[in-house]
Amino acid sequence: MNFVEEITKRGMLHNIMPGTEEMLKDGQVSAYVGIDPTADSLHIGHLVSVMLLKHFQLAGHKPIALIGGATGMIGDPSGKSQERNLLDLKTLRHNQEAIKKQLSKFLNFSNEIENNAILVNNYDWMSKFSFLDFIRDVGKHISVNYMIAKDSVKKRMLGSEDKDAEGLSFTEFSYQLVQGYDFLHLYKEHNCKLQMGGSDQWGNITTGTELIRRIQQGKAYALTSPLITKADGGKFGKTESGNIWLDPKKTSPYEFYQFWINTSDEDAEKYLKIFTVIDTNEIKDIIKEHKEAPYARILQNKLAEEITVMVHSKKDLDTSVAASKMLFGKGTKEQLESLNDNTFNAVFSGVPKFKINKEVISKGINIFDLLAEETQIFKSKAEVRRLVKDKGLSLNMEKFTNSDTLITDQYLLNNKYIVIRQGKKKYSIITT
RNA sequence: GGGGGGAUUCCAGAGCGGCCAAAUGGGGCAGACUGUAAAUCUGUUGGUUUAUACCUUCGGAGGUUCGAAUCCUCCUCCCCCCA
Numbered sequence: 121m122n123f124v125e126e127i128t129k130r131g132m133l134h135n136i137m138p139g140t141e142e143m144l145k146d147g148q149v150s151a152y153v154g155i156d157p158t159a160d161s162l163h164i165g166h167l168v169s170v171m172l173l174k175h176f177q178l179a180g181h182k183p184i185a186l187i188g189g190a191t192g193m194i195g196d197p198s199g200k201s202q203e204r205n206l207l208d209l210k211t212l213r214h215n216q217e218a219i220k221k222q223l224s225k226f227l228n229f230s231n232e233i234e235n236n237a238i239l240v241n242n243y244d245w246m247s248k249f250s251f252l253d254f255i256r257d258v259g260k261h262i263s264v265n266y267m268i269a270k271d272s273v274k275k276r277m278l279g280s281e282d283k284d285a286e287g288l289s290f291t292e293f294s295y296q297l298v299q300g301y302d303f304l305h306l307y308k309e310h311n312c313k314l315q316m317g318g319s320d321q322w323g324n325i326t327t328g329t330e331l332i333r334r335i336q337q338g339k340a341y342a343l344t345s346p347l348i349t350k351a352d353g354g355k356f357g358k359t360e361s362g363n364i365w366l367d368p369k370k371t372s373p374y375e376f377y378q379f380w381i382n383t384s385d386e387d388a389e390k391y392l393k394i395f396t397v398i399d400t401n402e403i404k405d406i407i408k409e410h411k412e413a414p415y416a417r418i419l420q421n422k423l424a425e426e427i428t429v430m431v432h433s434k435k436d437l438d439t440s441v442a443a444s445k446m447l448f449g450k451g452t453k454e455q456l457e458s459l460n461d462n463t464f465n466a467v468f469s470g471v472p473k474f475k476i477n478k479e480v481i482s483k484g485i486n487i488f489d490l491l492a493e494e495t496q497i498f499k500s501k502a503e504v505r506r507l508v509k510d511k512g513l514s515l516n517m518e519k520f521t522n523s524d525t526l527i528t529d530q531y532l533l534n535n536k537y538i539v540i541r542q543g544k545k546k547y548s549i550i551t552t
Numbered sequence: 553g554g555g556g557g558g559a560u561u562c563c564a565g566a567g568c569g570g571c572c573a574a575a576u577g578g579g580g581c582a583g584a585c586u587g588u589a590a591a592u593c594u595g596u597u598g599g600u601u602u603a604u605a606c607c608u609u610c611g612g613a614g615g616u617u618c619g620a621a622u623c624c625u626c627c628u629c630c631c632c633c634c635a
Contacts, residue, residue, distance in 0.1 A: 384589065415587045448588045488601075503581085506596060510582040543582060 123179035127345070129400045130393040132172065134319040134346040137329070143313060143341060144181065148235060151176050151314035151343075152184035152306055154299065154321075156192045157207065157241075160218035161367030164379075165357045167395055168345050172316045173237065174226045174397065182235040184312060185223055186302060187216045189243025194295050196272075196324070216241055222366050225431060238310070242302045258301050261334040262327065267296060270323035296327040303328025307340055319344045348394070351386040366431050372469040373428060373436035374443050380424035381417075381444065385410070388419035396426040443467035447547070451517045457533055468539070471547045472497075478552035481538075484526040487513075490550070497540060497548045507542060514541040 124141040127133050143149070153169040155162070162170070173183035189212050207215070220229070220239045227237035267273060273296075276288040303325070306312035315325045325342040332340040348356040357364055364379050365371040371379075383391060388410075392403050410418040428437045446455055446467060459467065474495035485494065487508065488501040498504050505523065507513045513520045515531060516539050531538050532552065540548040 378588080382588065385587095414589090417587055417589085420587090420589095444588080486601080500599065501601080502599065503597095505602075507582065510595070512582040545588070546581095 121179050123176055123181065124343075126175055126179065126400075127172065130175075131390060132168065132175075132345045132394055133343070135322055135342075135344045137326075137342045139339075140314065140341040140343055143339075144179075148181055149314065150182035150184050150306070150310050150312045151316055152186045152240075152303075152312055153316045154186045154188050154191065154242075154302070155219060157187045157189055157212055157215040157219060158192055159365075160211075160215040161365045161370055162219055162222050163357060163363040163365045163371075165348075165363070168348060169317060170223065170226050171395060172343075172345060176316075177227055177235060177237060178397070180235060182310075183227055183237045184306060184310060185220075185227070185237065185239045186306070187219065187239065187241040187243075189216070189241045190246035191242060191295065191298055191302070194291050194298060196292075196295050196299075212241075212243060218367070222431075240306070240310075242298075242305075245305055246298065246301070254301075258297060258304075258331065261331060262297060262300070266330070267293065267327070270296060270327070272296075272320070272323050296324045297331075299324045300327035300331045303340060304331045304335060307332050307336065307338060313339070314341045314343060316343045316345070318347055320347065348391075351384050368432060368436070372466065373432040374440045374466060375470050376431065377424050377428045377437065377440035378444065380427055381420050383420050383423060385414065385419060388423050392419060392423050392426075396423065396430075398422075398426065439463060439466050448544075453516045453518055453533075456517055456539060464537075468547065468549055471549055473549045473551055475551050481527060481532060481552060482529055484528045486526055487520065487523055490527050491540070495548075495550055497550075512543050515539070517541065 122141075123144055124133070124136065151173070153173055155166060155169065170185075173185065177183045189207070192207065216239070223229075223237070223239065229237045229239070268277065273288065273293065276286055276292075303312070303315050315321075315328055317325060322342065322344050325344070329340040329342055332338045350356050363371070364376060366376075368376075380391070389403075389407055392398065392406065393400065398406075406418060406422055410416070424440075425437060428440060442463070443466065445451070446459075474497060476490075476494050480490075480494055488504050491497045491504045492499065492501045498507075504513070508520060508523045511519060511521060515527075516533055527538070529535075533539065536551060538550040540550060542548070
């Protein structure tokens, strides 16, 4: 399989250095992408890069994931990154291990194959560099003129249409050199001839190829993918509750699944190509099928299924699908009751929970006191009253319409919870 | 320095001394419709055991009045024009 052709078909190619495709045809090489170890989990914003590596490996080449232990401390001026915090070494290693574990779901790190993926951390070589050595051995080869010509730097110095000049610190300015040196290092140590990344990384990557040319008289290449956008202009990968993480502790498999299910039609086509390895011809068929019956949302289902299984597991997918049917379909009280504790917690993880004393329920309590006073699910009784009047309140999946009804033990599911549903999507749980 | 205009509920923006918890639009919430979409339509949008009631709210502090978002005085902040 031809790597460049494949990612082109998938809409993952933004910019590529001439000669890259030919170089890749000449035999196995390695390529790398950088990942910031700022957290102990990847989020879906990292996925494009990861998928690039995956396709690269599928094409028979050797992928390298570079953990930016050193660069992460500096802060890339290409983003609007704020000053970074220094990670202590222990956290850095912890994050690195966690990220590797997640990456192994996409990439094959096994020594048994020839083109196994590897993970490196630029802290391991950068931390040994003294400042003097660095400016002498690396800085000497790149002119300031070259560095300030980069878009990311220029923007900060001169400002852009929508932004005034802000200037940048020497540290940020040096960023491209440090990243460039990584490329040189990997070129020497791992026959790494290609660096990939988001389109905002182009400038940083080419500093690397330039360094390799000047110091090693070598030829290295660059390839970038477009930044992922949403059709409505929103930022990809963010929801009201924040980032979508791959770590099930940070984003439950259910929320993860829901994120993909909620993709718009337009985006879903695009995402299916980028985030799954489904054959592009097959994707065409799926799109066609979807257009014939858009209400079935074949695209979204396929997308959510594939990615959830890849990142989590088939079992997590099944739970999420069941939970979704429960929450969005015609869930019933009986279905709710039939959930065991584990599934119940999985379905309602991420839903706000309110604990109250069991006696309060046993004695019987009216709906207003329960929702606006005992728990602060609603901020006033009038709000509850309105909602009941509008038929927007359900208890345990049953519409609650008569506000005179007293809430007693019989409302407790499994003698423990009450599921409060506001409108269609908003849930709260009262536990005793 | 002189003159003028303004500050209203989440936002914008009406508001005759009593009929003002305050028009209208946006946003929010809910309902119908639907595909957990978009659009549309409807209801709702200060609080109180829903009430032809009371309480809190129209920049701040006082005052006039039976009664003030509305009139008067002072203060704070914002905008515009002339020099």
